[in-house]
Amino acid sequence: QVQLVESGGGLVKPRGSLRLSCAASGFTFSDYYMSWIRQAPGKGLEWVSYISSTSSHTNYADSVKGRFTISRDNFKNSLYLQMNSLRAEDTAVYYCARGGYGGALDSWGQGTLVTVSS
Amino acid sequence: DIQMTQSPSTLSASVGDRVTITCRASQSITNWLAWYQQKPGKPPKLLIWRASLLESGVPSRFSGSGSGTEFTLTISSLQPDDFATYFCQQYDAYQTFGQGTRLEIK
Numbered sequence: 497q498v499q500l501v502e503s504g505g506g507l508v509k510p511r512g513s514l515r516l517s518c519a520a521s522g523f524t525f526s527d528y529y530m531s532w533i534r535q536a537p538g539k540g541l542e543w544v545s546y547i548s549s550t551s552s553h554t555n556y557a558d559s560v561k562g563r564f565t566i567s568r569d570n571f572k573n574s575l576y577l578q579m580n581s582l583r584a585e586d587t588a589v590y591y592c593a594r595g596g597y598g599g600a601l602d603s604w605g606q607g608t609l610v611t612v613s614s
Numbered sequence: 615d616i617q618m619t620q621s622p623s624t625l626s627a628s629v630g631d632r633v634t635i636t637c638r639a640s641q642s643i644t645n646w647l648a649w650y651q652q653k654p655g656k657p658p659k660l661l662i663w664r665a666s667l668l669e670s671g672v673p674s675r676f677s678g679s680g681s682g683t684e685f686t687l688t689i690s691s692l693q694p695d696d697f698a699t700y701f702c703q704q705y706d707a708y709q710t711f712g713q714g715t716r717l718e719i720k
Binding site for chain 1: 659703708
């Protein structure tokens with residue numbers, strides 16, 4: 497069965513950096529777009545970024561453009577999100593999900609919590 | 615950017631009720647719309663895609679309809695497991711989620 501497991505979250509100071517990882521299994525990772533979605537505590541869902549199966553196509557929400565970078569390693573079946581210049585408003589649970597451009601998100605990880613606070 | 619507006623924000627209903635949640639897009643998204651269910655502390659779960667297609671394993675009491683800018687999610691007969699928060703999502707241009715509808719027990 498499809499499994500997505502995020503890691504790398506934690507407490508970081510404003511203007512700090514963090515790298516999230518998502519380990520995928522149970523499907524052919526290299527065939528799918530992948531996305532990052534976040535959810536601030538008690539709030540709704542916000543799309544963050546997606547990446548194509550070959551990494552040739554990426555896109556970002558305006559709120560993170562220029563600060564976050566999505567990447568993937570199809571040999572390691574892993575998705576990444578490099579987050580720089582973090583702000584308090586980036587505090588959220590970050591989910592990785594299968595799908596993205598032109599497709600619904602049909603599988604989600606359990607999420608990893610990122611807290612940006614001094 | 616395409617904005618998605620869900621209504622109502624909160625819905626109180628009883629087991630066995632038929633309920634409908636509405637999602638409106640700020641511009642036409644054809645049928646590039648999905649519905650998700652989320653329970654506290656859990657990730658969202660895909661219910662409906664392409665506005666009306668039921669995801670594998672999702673009970674048939676869930677149905678979706680609509681096209682263009684107006685969409686609905688209907689639960690034909692509420693079960694205890696259905697009390698949760700529901701989100702719509704457009705994936706016509708990037709991705710945008712509605713603000714969510716909390717379905718609570720009356």
